[in-house]
Amino acid sequence: MSSTKFILGLFDDPDDMMNGIHQLQQNSVPIYDVYSPMPIHGIEAKLGIKDSRLGYAAFMFGCTGGTVAFSMLYYMLVHDWPQNIGGKPHFAIPDFVPITFEWTVLFTAFGMVATFFYATHLFPGRTPRVMDLRATNDRFVIAIDAKGNTPHADITKILKEAGAVEVKHNDRKYVSYE
């Protein structure tokens, strides 16, 4: 029984890496995840990863922001403390537009970024959980869960043939901390 936990295919070119994904899929090898130093367009479709739902979250935050701002303006300027400004109507919707818009933008931006950090487990000072340190520099890494994916030699061969510059058999999931 080998102690290998993850098999990593390291590529130096995203095109070769896409070829590697293709070859692995042809051979029915499930892929754990792919790490790259830059976004690779079209990889989500290849790996069957669903579209990000952050857009919906952003929309909901925007709606919340707009509603909060408008309700607060209404409560303050119309309901709780109406002021007579030159005999103009208290419920002057056009005057509410700028602040409503700005709160919409504020809530959208902060809410969406907070959701992004929360969903992706990012926060200041977090220990990076990285499988290969060069994945954030110049290597495109395909990670394969070693458990149940045997024989390992075949996976290594597929990766090598697809153009991997290096194949690693790691005993630990993350190498970035002790």
Added chain:
Amino acid sequence: MSFGWTGSVKTWQRFETVSLILAGISTPLVLSVHTIVSMDFATSLEPGWHTTIFPPYFVAGAIFSGFAMVQTLLLVARKVLGLENYITMFHIESMNKIIILTGSIVGVAYLTEFFIAWYSGVEYEQYAFINRATGPYWWAYWSMMSCNVISPQLFWVKKWRTSVAFSWVLSIVVNIGMWFERFVIIVTSLHRDYIPSSWAMFQPTWVEVSIFIGSIGVFFTLFLLFIRVLPSVAMAEVKLLLKSSSEQAKLELINGGHMDASQVEFYKEAITKFDSIDMSDYADKGNKKDNKKDKHE
């Protein structure tokens, strides 16, 4: 510092979604901010402020001065940080073209203000504008006019527009011009308002001068901290570009015979114009069909 970034597929996917939406919401925010600032002026009844042209005029002015300020900082940062291969003459020239365009829009806005003052028949407006150009603050008005409207027109000359030194000097001239624009709008309008008893000349106190200098200091502190601590160029985007449109990537495409002969010609012309690349690699890469034949033989 990196927040525990891993670069997994999902992370990048979400990152791109966030970038797209943030860009989408900040664009209307820019328009909204400048429109509302200008409407704060326009809602007063002060002659010279009470005009409907203010929102587009301020938005154009913001883009104009924004580009000039970026140009001022960028040309220095580019040289100091050695980013000449990332920020090329193509970018500088394109920015200068935006400066001509927005400078001209601002110029048209200045003239329109004059026309409307005359056309409205409102004496107070007419006085405010004649006083601007010929009154005690004529020097501020004409500094603004020459820095903002006349000097950017020099960028029509291609040789000047593609000169780093000239672009830098002119960007500072534009910054000064936009500072004078605010001075003209605020000081010259307020120094002659409806009540002659409140007519006065503006004398800045030491507090005002300190705030002015301090604001510049705060700005530069933050800017320098940013380029000291954070990457001044988005590395992931550069990597993406290197893969898709770098000189090496294009040379590979041309060598592989994937590009049309006319496109290759256009590309070769463009790199001689904007870059200093050894053209010997491209010497025999003009014709797609010849290339292919060579390879097969």
